[in-house]
Amino acid sequence: MSALKYKVIKSREQYDQYCKILQQIIKPEDQGGDVEDEIELLTLLIEKWDEEHAEYSDIDPIALLKYLMDENNLKAKDLADILNISKSHVSEILNYKKRLSKDVASKLATRFCVSQEAFNKPYDLATVIRTSTEHTKAA
Secondary structure, three states, X not given: OOOOOXXXXXXXXXXXXXXHHHHHHOOHHHOOHHXXXXXXXXXHHHHHHHHHOOOOOOOOHHHHHHHHHHHOOOOHHHHHHHHOOOHHHHHHHXXXXXXXXXXHHHHHHHHHOOOOHHHHOXXXXXXXXXXXXXXXXXX
8 A cells, every 4th residue: 555645734844845846836837637636635735734733813914915025025026927817906906995805815825824703804994984083084
């Protein structure tokens, strides 16, 4: 019987290793049947670890994104390239003017090896905050 290529994650070191592997194999030119299965399996293992060791549960998605960008020395331009969206779109997201789409949330979760749920949480947009502030001032 052959040894399993991947096992249930039991340590932070193993988690980090699986995240690095996932980042390396997620490239459009690598997409194939076996690679897709490997990506799915690694994603499931990583998400299971995230659920059990949620470090970002109290942070809103944009604050989390800014933190992860800072930790990875990424600028808005870098994020635009990673997500395949315009720099202005990234700017609108980072300034709470646009919500994260499901596709963008998925790409971010994969890129930063966090559960997609971390980016799917509701948060207020700047226009909503501004509108309620303007109503308060007018009253």
